[in-house]
Amino acid sequence: MQKIDIDSPEAQSANLVAGNIEQLKSLFPELITEGPNGVSVNVDVLKSLVGDQAVTDADEKYGLNWHGKRRARQMALSPSTGTLRPCPEESVDWDSTKNLMIEGENLEVLKLLQKSYCGKVKLIFIDPPYNTGRDFVYPDNFQDNIKNYLELTGQLEGGKKISSNTDASGRFHTDWLNMMYPRLKLAKNMLHSRGAIFISLDDTEVANARSMCDEIFGAENFLASIVWEKVHTRKNSAKTFSISHDYVLAYAKDILQWDRTLLPRDDTSAYQNPDNDPKGPWKPDPVTAHNAYSADYKITKPNGVVLSRPSGRFWAFSEDSINSKIAANEIIWGNGDAYPMIKRYLSEVQDGLVPITIFSRKFAGDTAEAKREIDELFKAQGIFDYPKPCLLIQRLIQISSRPGDIVMDFFSGSGTTGHAVFAQNVIDDGGRRFILVQLPEPLNPDNAEQKAAADYCDKLNRPRKITELTKERLRRAASKIRDENPMFAGDTGFRVFKLDHSNIRAWNPNPADLAASLFDHQDHLLEGRSEGDVLYELLLKLGLDLCVPIERRTIAGCGVHSIGGGVLMACLAEKITREQVESLSQGILDWHKELAPAGETTCVFRDSSFADDVGKTNLTAILAQHGVQNVRSL
Numbered sequence: 001m002q003k004i005d006i007d008s009p010e011a012q013s014a015n016l017v018a019g020n021i022e023q024l025k026s027l028f029p030e031l032i033t034e035g036p037n038g039v040s041v042n043v044d045v046l047k048s049l050v051g052d053q054a055v056t057d058a059d060e061k062y063g064l065n066w067h068g069k070r071r072a073r074q075m076a077l078s079p080s081t082g083t084l085r086p087c088p089e090e091s092v093d094w095d096s097t098k099n100l101m102i103e104g105e106n107l108e109v110l111k112l113l114q115k116s117y118c119g120k121v122k123l124i125f126i127d128p129p130y131n132t133g134r135d136f137v138y139p140d141n142f143q144d145n146i147k148n149y150l151e152l153t154g155q156l157e158g159g160k161k162i163s164s165n166t167d168a169s170g171r172f173h174t175d176w177l178n179m180m181y182p183r184l185k186l187a188k189n190m191l192h193s194r195g196a197i198f199i200s201l202d203d204t205e206v207a208n209a210r211s212m213c214d215e216i217f218g219a220e221n222f223l224a225s226i227v228w229e230k231v232h233t234r235k236n237s238a239k240t241f242s243i244s245h246d247y248v249l250a251y252a253k254d255i256l257q258w259d260r261t262l263l264p265r266d267d268t269s270a271y272q273n274p275d276n277d278p279k280g281p282w283k284p285d286p287v288t289a290h291n292a293y294s295a296d297y298k299i300t301k302p303n304g305v306v307l308s309r310p311s312g313r314f315w316a317f318s319e320d321s322i323n324s325k326i327a328a329n330e331i332i333w334g335n336g337d338a339y340p341m342i343k344r345y346l347s348e349v350q351d352g353l354v355p356i357t358i359f360s361r362k363f364a365g366d367t368a369e370a371k372r373e374i375d376e377l378f379k380a381q382g383i384f385d386y387p388k389p390c391l392l393i394q395r396l397i398q399i400s401s402r403p404g405d406i407v408m409d410f411f412s413g414s415g416t417t418g419h420a421v422f423a424q425n426v427i428d429d430g431g432r433r434f435i436l437v438q439l440p441e442p443l444n445p446d447n448a449e450q451k452a453a454a455d456y457c458d459k460l461n462r463p464r465k466i467t468e469l470t471k472e473r474l475r476r477a478a479s480k481i482r483d484e485n486p487m488f489a490g491d492t493g494f495r496v497f498k499l500d501h502s503n504i505r506a507w508n509p510n511p512a513d514l515a516a517s518l519f520d521h522q523d524h525l526l527e528g529r530s531e532g533d534v535l536y537e538l539l540l541k542l543g544l545d546l547c548v549p550i551e552r553r554t555i556a557g558c559g560v561h562s563i564g565g566g567v568l569m570a571c572l573a574e575k576i577t578r579e580q581v582e583s584l585s586q587g588i589l590d591w592h593k594e595l596a597p598a599g600e601t602t603c604v605f606r607d608s609s610f611a612d613d614v615g616k617t618n619l620t621a622i623l624a625q626h627g628v629q630n631v632r633s634l
């Protein structure tokens, strides 16, 4: 039985460096060699492969550069030492929902989710801090980002204070770029090959973000810089312009594969059927167009008038297709020498509208509507400062996702993206799922801007954290949607998980007392962690979906879990006696046979539960004899 310790692959978040090396190897095997630390890439071979097309960071080259960029790149590659702990008591419909609301710092969470959701997310919407000078921009810590997180969010005594990134800091743009770069790198990995990311920004960072995204996603995958009309009122006190819009930058994972979906055609009133045409409602469209088209012919009207192509315009159809429309009576001739019109049938136009790059407030809502939505849900004012309107995100969902897809937002604030997913699913019975990530940012009642939110948490009898409002918003949105749509049977629940240190204790011996260290490390699971904590860490580190079904049975007096229909079987009982070994292994094998999982099964036990090696060896041997070879202990 192999023991899983903090360094085993099963205890790690995705190893992104190894993944990159594998990709290089499949393209250019000659690049891969052995170095002092194992598998390495020979940079000289790489240079010879690209000839004169090589540059180094020291060269003058085109692109966006800032202090700390190299470190930001490494930040994205270093594995996480954390885990996500399940919180069923704060969730809604824990047993049936497939939505996730993760409380934590998004860089760590993105790393932890890599194995399970890499390439699976169809749409990412993020609304990061705009860096207005009043926003807090998360300061990552290369040494121990989990400890840094617990300190910044007030979960460790003597924690650090969260402060805003002011433009007097001298590192104003640098800090923001360093924060965004690794997160966007990981976001790209999460995207489905047909998916896209949408990033909401204002003028402060849009230029930098565009350059950075060109580098990360590839300039060729740029889809649009959407202009969203966020306010319609004019601010006459503005020193220069009164700003009416924000941007939403859109990039596809791969523009050639992007799965664009069309917007619902809300207004079809232009299509009518005054002549009872059997092909249904139609609207008149001109036979000429501005665009140059080589067709050059004459049309003879039933009244004998012969029409040539008008100067400065072109026929919009070939001669053959105009003749077939005439034959099918799909033309409106008009009087005298008027140019005819053709009938464009509603049944023949695309069943939706191509999105345009201006999102008016009528089309996508505005900030006033967003505020109203929150105020109405919470029946209180000023709970959340800058939420987005549901409709804005719903529009993006309509443009870039289909039923059953996963939608993610890792700067989720008040949880608007979750609300928008619920709302869109009601419309098209879509069954889309969401993954939200939000920092449990502390709320200070002495800060005028945070007072209403902090007071609300007090009223809920919950800690003063933004995440309490995110969860409450989702609960309230779900119940509103269910009240307004009693026939809707879709998923309006969510599972809550919280970021924390891994359950597996790091080997951190005290050199002055090695014996005691060894003794302490016998059970290398952290004290106070539940079976559920360990189980979900296994799921994450083995790359399983956090909403995969889990069944529990009692076998030989021990709790055994089957995860994902038997892909993983785990018995985390604290004690397994020699006498229990045979009936336990037999019971697991019977259940495994019943489940008949398609792939290989991993079976996990708690290392310290065996009184001695005999029981452990016997259990491993019995399972192996019957085809379950992959037996591990924790």
Ligand SMILES: C[S@@+](CC[C@H](N)C(=O)[O-])C[C@H]1O[C@@H](n2cnc3c(N)ncnc32)[C@H](O)[C@@H]1O
Pocket (backbone or CB within 6 Å): 104, 105, 106, 107, 127, 128, 129, 130, 136, 137, 138, 384, 386, 387, 388, 389, 410, 411, 412, 413, 414, 415, 416, 417, 437, 438, 439, 441, 466
């Ligand atoms: C502009 S707000 C998003 C608002 C959201 N779109 C809505 O409609 O409510 C950005 C959010 O990102 C959160 N945030 C900032 N840094 C974070 C980090 N490193 N990890 C997770 N959340 C973070 C902030 O707490 C803030 O609530």
